[in-house]
Amino acid sequence: MIPVHSFEGRKVALFGLGGSGMTTARALLAGGASVLAWDDGEAAKEKAHAAGVSVVNLADADWREFAGLVLAPGVPLTHPEPHWTVKKARAAGVEVIGDIELFCRERRRVAARAQFVAITGTNGKSTTTALTGHLLREAGHDVQLGGNIGVPILELAPPNESRVHVIECSSFQIDLAPSIDPTIGALINLTPDHLDRHGTMENYAAIKERLVANAETALIGVDDAPSRAIAERVAKRDRSRVLTISAEPSPTSDIYVERRKIYARRGGAVDALADLSEASALRGAHNGQNAAFACAVARALGVSTANMQRGLNTFPGLAHRMEQVGRIGRTLFVNDSKATNADAAEKALLSFSDIFWILGGKAKEGGIEPLRPLFSHIAKAYLIGAASDAFAATLKGHVEFERCGALDVATKAAARDAGVSRAKEPVVLLSPACASYDQFANFEARGDRFRALVQELIAAQGSVEAHV
Secondary structure, three states: OOOOOOOOOOEEEEEOOOHHHHHHHHHHHHOOOEEEEEOOOHHHHHHHHHOOOEEOOHHHOOHHHOOEEEEOOOOOOOOOOOOHHHHHHHHOOOOEEOHHHHHHHHHHHHOOOOEEEEEEOOOOHHHHHHHHHHHHHHOOOEEEEEEOOOOOHHHOOOOOOOEEEEEEOOHHHHHOOOOOOOOEEEEOOOOOOOHHHHOOHHHHHHHHHHHHHOOOEEEEEOOOHHHHHHHHHHHHHOHHHEEEEEOOOOOOOOEEEEOOEEEEEEOOEEEEEEEOOOOHHHOOHHHHHHHHHHHHHHHHOOOOHHHHHHHHHHOOOOOOOOEEEEEEOOEEEEEOOOOOOHHHHHHHHHHOOOEEEEEEOEEOOOOOHHHHHHHHHEEEEEEEOOOHHHHHHHHOOOOOEEEEEOHHHHHHHHHHHHHOOOOOOOEEEEOOOEEOOOOOOOHHHHHHHHHHHHHHHHHHHHHHHHOO
8 A cells, every 4th residue: 555645644535435435545544644534325434434434424524624635536526517525625725636646746755756657548548558567567577557447546555766657547537636747648549438527528638638748758649639639739848758659550650550560660760669460369450559558668668679579479468358268179259348339349340250249238329330341240140138129120131140138148159150160260259339237237247257158168168078
């Protein structure tokens, strides 16, 4: 844990006692602050009280006594309207911040030159963060990985000059970190997202821009218009600290991807950084972009191309994001349960051919209509969940499909058909293009179930082969 001393001897309000909120409360207490916390959930309040945190109804508090309000990132700061604690804090002239801001202040206090890599973007930030951490660890760095991915930032080991913090940052977290100042800041891409919480695309993009605006080195993707505009603005202030990155061949980008190879431009020369052809967990153009960012960070921190290549080749991927969960003969099984809409499923469909596609659940607006151009990649579809009727209507006459209802039925049917396919590498792909809530608590539970089903099939296949 990182004790936070920036509020030592002062009183702090804290709202939101989930995982990161509890960690933040403990970190503030360890740093000598007096913390008064509240949450809407009774279970969270009981847990905090049992852990020794002072649980007080902040609605009845005298807000003039507080030096700050620490807000959990899931609580609205501005839209659709500010949370009631935010209104009270602002009326009393109390700053509103989050755990990323507390980390930034503590880093400046104890180890201002400690490496802090902050990564954001609409898509791909989790994979890029995990891959960056993997490349640096493979090269021998002491890496602390967390933030919006897995471990709350204040639960990590404290900053020091021999340690690298690699942190995924959501727009909500950046919005609560006014002084965020990474040594390396990465903005991968921008498409409309979370507009219910940020109001407009312009506001959303402006929040993301903060992460690179004060970075010593700013890595900015230029494959979408909002990100290009940000790159141009940051470069106007100081071009020497901006590296532009493209997932496509580019005559102007500093780092780009072409035919599964990553190149870096230095002056008039172009150097090959890495080859993705053997990086089985990084298929697809979107993962080319993720890998280019991770390699750019590794290169900036002195990682050799040999270590970089080894790290790419050994990266296992992230659970539920085009996760390769096993093989039976030539058939590859891929868990892409995180694909909860058509845009996300598109990445997987672009990455494979001869796909035995398991899809369905609670449909999002537009269904799978945007995926029509990729129907040629699909050998057969297996429909599950509430979206079955709507998806069947879209597929009819274009893709052979089977109504399966449940995931276990679909997995067995897809494995059966892939097993007799003549394709070089048939792929059983769970990429549902739907939310999971009709049959599963979340996409993780759905992906975990698929992984378990595949392991059962592999075990059964091994048992059959052992008796032949």
